Amino acid sequence: EIIVAEFHKKIKEAFEVFDHESNNTVDVREIGTIIRSLGCCPTEGELHDLIAEVEEEEPTGYIRFEKFLPVMTEMLLERRYRPIPEDVLLRAFEVLDSAKRGFLTKDELIKYMTEEGAPHSEMAALENLPRKGPLGKTM
Known part of the structure; x- marks a missing residue:
């Protein structure tokens, strides 16, 4: 639980850098940068799939923090998309x-x-x- 709380803090901090309107949303084009800043390195295809997972049913061009947080937390907990040594x-x-x-x-x-x-x-x-x-x- 301490690890999850620490991940949530890191994810929130990374997300907020790109939340220019301070409304808990970021431009979908920034998601790859956010994910990579958290130490995950998905391929472009994997990134496309991740974006599809966190986008709204009717894509708006923005990703909401509450949809991004659980997906990113799971990614970090499972150590998915680790960088190459x-x-x-x-x-x-x-x-x-x-x-x-x-x-x-x-x-x-x-x-x-x-x-x-x-x-x-x-x-x-x-x-x-x-x-x-x-x-x-x-x-």
Whole structure:
């Protein structure tokens, strides 16, 4: 029960960041960001299914906190959509970095994110890119 209360607190805090009207709703497009901020990493397909689960019968473009809370709590309790371990990510990066430079260019990263595996749209890929590069230079 203490764990559930702690999860509820974290979920509420993450949700409130995007509840710009302070009316316990967020734009449906922010749900993926909220879920990922809580340490869950569903695929785009899984995210689509999750959104369908918490949307109203007649979609409004907004998700209500009271519908989101139980679904997100269950996700955290069941440890669903855990992120990939760092060593696995490093090995994957090394495969993509065939030139052994220690980095990927923006174009390479966009190509991999939009054409390989579970593809993202180019807009989603760009949203996931860091805003700063090495040495804090804006990209």
